Amino acid sequence: MPAPITREQTRADREALLDAAETLFYGRGIQAVGMDDVRAASGLPLKRIYRIFAAKEDLVVAMLRRRDRNWRGNLAAHVEQVPDPRDRVLAVFDWLAGWFAEPGFRGCAWINAHGELGASSPAVLAEVRAHKQAFHDQIAAWVRAAGSSAAEPVFLLAEGAIVTAGITGDPAPARHARAAAAALLTTPF
Incomplete structure (x- = not known):
């Protein structure tokens, strides 16, 4: 069984997602960037991304x-x-x-x-x-x-x-x- 994800890991993952999203959304445009692009840039699996941000809109707002x-x-x-x-x-x-x-x-x-x-x-x-x-x-x-x-x-x-x-x-x-x-x-x- 995998170890539970700590608050620190969640904060680090959230920051990695926001860093990736900001670079991609600002550089290419929000609609031109898919969540697979965010996944690749952040290094996080989609399942983890959607646990942190339930929708792309939530990621954009954050x-x-x-x-x-x-x-x-x-x-x-x-x-x-x-x-x-x-x-x-x-x-x-x-x-x-x-x-x-x-x-x-x-x-x-x-x-x-x-x-x-x-x-x-x-x-x-x-x-x-x-x-x-x-x-x-x-x-x-x-x-x-x-x-x-x-x-x-x-x-x-x-x-x-x-x-x-x-x-x-x-x-x-x-x-x-x-x-x-x-x-x-x-x-x-």
Whole structure:
């Protein structure tokens, strides 16, 4: 009889699944990736995968949720090391420029997921909306701390830069959005 699976092993298997899913879903698209692909990339049998995530949709939602924590956490770590509140807002665009220049950059994982599944999966749509709201709130807090009321346009500049860079494959939209954000921060709104 096989040994029972420990909590630690379940956590490790879950992380391996999320790592494989994130790489595959972000790199190739959610619908283009089958669970056999996830099995091969994670090294886990399908039976084990479905014990951890009962459906592919559950795996997608968990992957987006974890990516949100990591993505926004990395952004915050970068921005919050900048001492000046105005420069913190501009640091958002510096961080985005670095992300856009990474090998394998394919735009926003949440926009991509919304495009593929947003109309057919309420769970994915809810996760996409939760991420966008959290990103909005993060930017709004930094903009308010800089003494500006331009949170909405700065957020839209960041979102527009992400989408444009994802489509064009060019990191320049971050630089252009940064310049526009700098102008907004110096103009009474």
